Amino acid sequence: MFRIGQLTTAYHTSFVLRGLRWIEKRSGEEVEWRLFGGGPAIVDSLDRGELDLGYIGLPPTMIGIERGVQIICVAGGHVEGTVFVAKPHFKSLDEMHGDVRETLEQFTVVGSPPKGSIHDVIIRNLLRENRLEDQVAVKNFDWADFIPEAMVSGEIDATVGTPPLAVLCEQAVKARHVIPPGKLWPYNPSYGIVVRKKLLEMRRERLLIFVKLHEEATNLMRREMERAADIVTEVMEVVDREFIIKALRISPRYCASLPDYYVDSTMRFVPVLQRMGYIKRSLSEEEIFDKALIEEVHREPPHYMEPIV
DSSP: OEEEEEOSOTTSTHHHHHHHTHHHHHHOOOEEEEEOSSHHHHHHHHHTTSOSEEEEOHHHHHHHHHTTOOEEEEEEEEEOOOEEEEOTTSOOTTTTTTOHHHHHTTOSEEEESSTTSHHHHHHHHHHHHTTOTTTSEEEEOSSGGGHHHHHHHTSOSEEEEOHHHHHHHHHHHOOEEEEOHHHHSTTOEEEEEEEEHHHHHHOHHHHHHHHHHHHHHHHHHHHOHHHHHHHHHHHHOSSOHHHHHHHHHHSOOBOOOOOHHHHHHHHTHHHHHHHHTSOSSOOOHHHHBOOHHHHHHOOSOOOTTSOOO
8 A cells, every 4th residue: 555645736646646546546556645734744744654655845855854754756746836926916026127126025924835845945045035034024834725814814915835825815815926936946846756765665666656657647737737627626626627727727847757957956955955944964966866766757858848738
């Protein structure tokens, strides 16, 4: 059995794999899916041996690795999945003539998923780069689901987070996109497939099958987005199809490969995490990634930046 940690993130292949039951049908492996509010909680569960693998942003993975959690990333999944939305009366980066600092100066409090999540690290780093960390506060939420309500109540002016969160905020307060993902952190590694090293050692062939299916699911999301939306809608139950299609189209950067730009963007987090005090020492690429499985599965060029069919 695979015990897999997932998030409430509609653009992860977890929902496609659950809906189509590819793992069970094509590998004979039973799956126990467990839902978490953020990547750091999945890392903790992996550390306790409660999970075998998880869908996690790379910064929480790196924080766990530095503190001794025996995990490693074996595949990608998506890039540029951190988006910035704000209440409709705030101006966008384009309206501010491309000036990131002036755009950020509009806000008093920006919401973010949990501390240590990729979204948290990206917004805190962006504020620091623009010398605004003492002027604009970041409020973290253990469950990102509470962020739209905080925007409605006026607790926050804007938020960073996933495309589905952006759609929820759009529905709640007519939130609009203010800074595009590529301007927040180019090629940021939204999530990867992170596994316990013991699983990689003991069940490599089974894990190879999972990685193949994960890659197939990213292809389906890119090439047959409406079909993917139908599957995700059925699995999630509580959302409608149009919501999912909007979320999938916001940042359609789907693939399972680990190209240089994915890895390089990840490694840019190392000094930032050190400066923020999230990790105490530097990390090497080899500590974070094991590319053997995905290089066997994905021999063609990466698909992240290809146009959606």
